[in-house]
Amino acid sequence: MNAIRQLLLFTCCVIALNGCGSFKQMVSTLFPDPLHEVYRKKAVQHENAQELQQALFAWRVAARLNPDDTTIPDQIKTLEERILKSSNEHYKRGVDDYQNGRLSSARSHFLIALRIMPNHKGALKYLKTRLPNSENPVYKVVRGDSYSKIATDIYNDAAKASIIAYFNDLDPQKPLLIGTDLLLPELSPKVTAPRNDLDALVQRAKSALKNRRYREVLKIASEIDQRQPHHPAANDLRDAVYFQRGMALLEQRKYAPAMAQLKKVSPQYPGRAKAIDRIRKHLTAEATDAELAQAQHFLDEKSYAEAIIICEEILTQDPFNKKAKAIFNASHYAWGKTLLEEGKEAEAINALNALDQGYQDTAQLLAQARAQLNARSESLYRKGVRLFLNEELEKAIGAWQQTLELNPDHPKAKQDIANAIRLLDKWRDLDQKEDTTAPLH
């Protein structure tokens, strides 16, 4: 009873202070609109069913029905973020599918992006302006296709190649990828009729090309470009000019200028790669010939080392180059022989060892060099023995070291050097003892 009395008193207070409107507001706060709960439930149901726009709408209705429900703004914020994220994910997948020619899948993703977020401009743009409607023919690119070929097949006009590229948002300068789905724009027969002015120019250029008036062809190609940028015929004409010029220079064995012309030809132009490969081989051969001439010159001038270095470089690239091998052998042989004559047997042996033993009298020269070398080392050894016997130990060691330089495998020199050194050490010890025991003066 006390509680009822208090409530009545409170109600009277409210009406007295605020009037009937505020009383109604108080009631609505204490007893929320039952529709509010209905829309809360609706919103949750829609969210669970992935009907995010419907859920958002229901949340907003619920929020208006009960502004005191403080949980709703957070629900709305979270849902808006979910909508944005999800629609963008589908949009990105759609773009990826579109760029890879999977048009049907791309359409699905763009439609889902729009279902989730109807104001997604990117998805709408792709759907309305880029993806073909089912009424538009779609062409799948096969091996050997080019924009010009498709334009000729479909519109009977190669000049429409740029229109195909434009409608498909592709670069007409780049080769078409096999399997790409191309939207073929609808063009009436009159529109698809080739432009007479451009056709006439192309014909003129073709005639000039036939007569090898290359400058004229290039001039016409520029004119075509000015009238219709990226016209494939202009590129084709230019390619033909540079290719023909390159091939003519190749036949004249003017390899470097031929290469410069062929480098201007589009990479996919038939025959370009083969021609460039041919030129590269020729250019390499030319360079080798010049180097061999230089090596021969060094050989003639008895600059054997230089001749050998050039030949070694050539043989590294081309181990079967006969001329390089011949100069290499001749240089080594002549050099070895000269060194032998100069009494430089060890160096002569080094030079001759690089040769096949069967090359001229290499084996004989090598034997002679080794014999001379042994004789000389033996003479030096004997000199060392004499010096040792004369107690000139240091000089003896020097002679035997020279012996070892000429013949590192000398059977006695090493041992004799060791004995001489030991003896020298003993002498030095005795000298020192004598110095320390002698009286000071």
Add this chain to the structure above:
Amino acid sequence: MMIWLIVWSIVQATGPSLVSAAPKDPDVINDKDFVIVTVKSEESLASLADQYLGSIHKAWQIADYNGISSVSPGQRLVIPLRPIAYGGLDQKGYQTVPILYYPKLTADPDDKKRVSAADFDTQLQFLRENGYRTVSLDLFVAFLNLEEQLPPRTVIISFDSTERWVYDIAYPILLRHGFQAALFVRTDRMDQPGHLTWQEIDRLAAAGFDIGTSGLSGRILTRLQSENDPEAHIKALELEIGEPRRIIHTHLKRPCHYFAYPAGLTDDLVVALLKKHGYKAAFTRREGSNPFFVDTYKIRRSIIQKDKDPLKFRKLLTTFNSMDLR
């Protein structure tokens, strides 16, 4: 408890924001996206649609959203002021709108080429009984632009003729079934013997017909004789496209926003000129139903030929394209 209540009432009395936010009509909650109303005794779905959505034809939107077919006094309703499912998109696919094009109707039931009045009547009856609704071209284009939503089974009926059968045969049958239609007129034929007068066209427009044009002379725009001279060609096209718009406006005092291509043929140049002259949409004669992302200047229409097989007619009435859009 008592003290808290008194404090609360004082806060309410002094808090200006809540007082000022209170709606004038306490039974109506207004929002930019919706209105929440309590139905009064004299109100109906149509009157609510008229009051809040601007057209009695949008009554279905209220019914659809609230899951009802009629209203009763005291009922609380949420009236969406904007579409919720744009483009008729849902998880199972998207809405499409078939547009039926009748080349000619005849009163002769034995005519072997043209659709007879009786067949037309039967077809409209089928549409009505199966819940199909016709809409204006303005609403249809708003649907294409993702601005409005359409009833689930929307269909558009169209004619490209100024011959008398439009007024004498088609109009009464349409009226009887409660359907509207779009009429595309060749303006050089108007007021000619055997053809409609401007007065009759005005009456059709007043009855809810959309009045568009199929050009000045009905010549096929992609096959004009002047195409060898580009300047003359464009001039001829401008005349065929621009002049009827001006003529219709002069006679009917209504704008003409819609074009039907003679023979249904078009190309990119024609489309460009239609856009230049302010046409909002244009119609071909390519068979098929139209999703919201159809090219607005290449809208499809299915030609209704004389055919006894009702299944063929029903196949043209595709209003939803199923697709997994989860």
